[in-house]
Amino acid sequence: MNLKAQRTINYIVAMVIAIFMVIFLIFPPFWMVLTSFKPEKDMFIIPPTWFFKPTFENYLAVLSRPEMGKIFLNTTLVSIVASIFTLIIGAMAAYSIARFKTGGKPALYSTLVLRVLPPVVLGLPLFILFSRLKLVDTLSGLVIAYVAFLLPNTIWLLIAFFSEIPFEIEESALVDGCSRFGTFIRIVIPLALPGFVVTGIYNFMGAWNHFFFGLILSSTNARTLPVEASNFVGEYSIQWGEVSAIGSILIILPVLVTFVLQKYLVKGLTLGAVKG
Amino acid sequence: MSLKVTLRNIGNYLDKHINIVLIAPAMFLLLGIIIFPLIYNVVISVNNVSLYNVRNVSEWRFVGFQNFQTVILDPFVQKSFIRTMIFAFFTVFLQLILGLITALAFNIELFGKRILMPLVLAPMMITPVAVGLFWRIILNSKWGVLNYFLSLIGIEPQLWLADPKIALMTVVIVQVWWGVSFVFLVILGGLASLPTEPYEAAYIDGATQTQAFRYITLPLLKPVLLIVTMLRIIDALREFDIIYTLTGGGPGDATRVFTLELFKTAFESGNYGIAAAQAIILTIIIMLLTTKLIDGLSSN
DSSP states (O other): OOHHHHHHHHHHHHHHHHHHHHHHHHHHHHHHHHHHTSOHHHHSOSSOOSOOOOOOHHHHHHHTSTTHHHHHHHHHHHHHHHHHHHHHHHHHHHHHHHHHOTTHHHHHHHHHHHHTOOHHHHHHHHHHHHHHHTOTTOHHHHHHHHHHHHHHHHHHHHHHHHHTSOHHHHHHHHHTTOOHHHHIIIIIHHHTHHHHHHHHHHHHHHHHHOOHHHHHHOSSTTOOHHHHHHHHTTSSSOOHHHHHHHHHHHHHHHHHHHHHTHHHHHHHHHHHHHOO | OHHHHHHHHHHHHHHHTHHHHHHHHHHHHHIIIIIHHHHHHHHHHTBTOOTTTTTOGGGOOBOTTHHHHHHHHOHHHHHHHHHHHHHHHHHHHHHHHHHHHHHHHHTSOOTTHHHHHHHHHHHHHSOHHHHHHHHHHHHOTTTOHHHHHHHHTTOOOOOTTTOTTTHHHHHHHHHHHHHHHHHHHHHHHHHHTSOSHHHHHHHHTTOOHHHHIIIIIHHHHHHHHHHHHHHHHHHHHHOOHHHHHHTTTOSTTTTOOHHHHHHIIIIISOOHHHHHHHHHHHHHHHHHHHHHHHHHHHTO
């Protein structure tokens, strides 16, 4: 077989695989979004309807549930506060580890160990501590728990970003009489800004998507969106229209972020995953 | 004047030790909200802590390793452990195969790649709870669209999430759906960094594509494959959200993996001491795997 024929066959096979995978990966969320606009009568019929008169009644039903505004606010607030706080503290620590090798390899590796700790493991002692400190079902309690799972990952990602900044730039600032702290603020942080954006978004998404701590550490006052969404299928008679609507609301933000910031996220994810 | 000098001296001193100053806040935070709770977990695991005495520390009684013994001898825990192994094996295996195939396909300059890429990557950013929700809509045995599609090719409708015989495999498929994007991304990155010279030499010597893949691509890709495999095994052991939303561990206990068993012991039965022992066992397993992962990272 000649080279050109081989190339054509490769291309066709690759295209078929790519299209098959895209359908496999995109169809499930697409079908949920489609379902969320279906009127009740079109929802449960076989064969399923592809074309119908779209309705917003499912979304109205979800948004008019009691406390929905508060749940949105809780989730947004906790995610923003936890991710910004983590970013500041984490950036300082990551710079120290990346530039001055503070703590050496043990610091690097314990960061990785803490990063892979399952939420269930941390959840139990936090729950018991929080119930003794009266922090269960408070927003501050949730922020503390969120910081606990975001911080190791933040340090890990930012070490990779800081390591990419050439030391010579900092050295010349130091020679020119800039203090070490001044160098960090004026030279390093502006250079690492793309890394900050990636890590910040990644943290915010992690907090927005996070379920477990909300499940065990909040009940009414500090309830978050993923916990509320999971309650929709825990009810005695499940309202599938509302389930599809709240699911669609939940994925709007992650999907938008994936499309708009694709390049940066890819960089952040791969850096965090494979760089040692 | 002297105050100014003192302040400047303090400033200089702090600047000299900037490495400690910068790392200190994170150290204290990690000690306070991760390390301390983990140690506290050990304390709970050797005491008879339950729903009834949790708020009253004076009633806690030291029981030694009794909780650990209970956990290890419990047939439900043993079964959930085996289930976790099956879940981890199949999810990781399928993610690797699918991820590798997709990465090989995307390694070619495909038409419309820029649009296809974010579509392939989207699942990994999607909220796990939402993943559970839309798969429940698709897998519904009465009006779910999957059973409809299968009926078109003559396959009987299945109770995907309600039949104890297939529920675990259904959960595996959903987990693969969610996890394959990440594996794909890492392998694609690995493929992009492969050198071109060995291929040129091999093709001049008359090697076939299959041979080039078997004897050049796979060996060169091995470090990346090992790391992503380790990461995914750890992730499979950590998994909770998707299974909880899909089945809650049911039907019966057909999909109750170790994390769900732990959740049930702690937050449904209120046996905190026993749950803490389970948590410590899980922590040890994950730490051992992470040490292996670190070996892989540092040999790279």
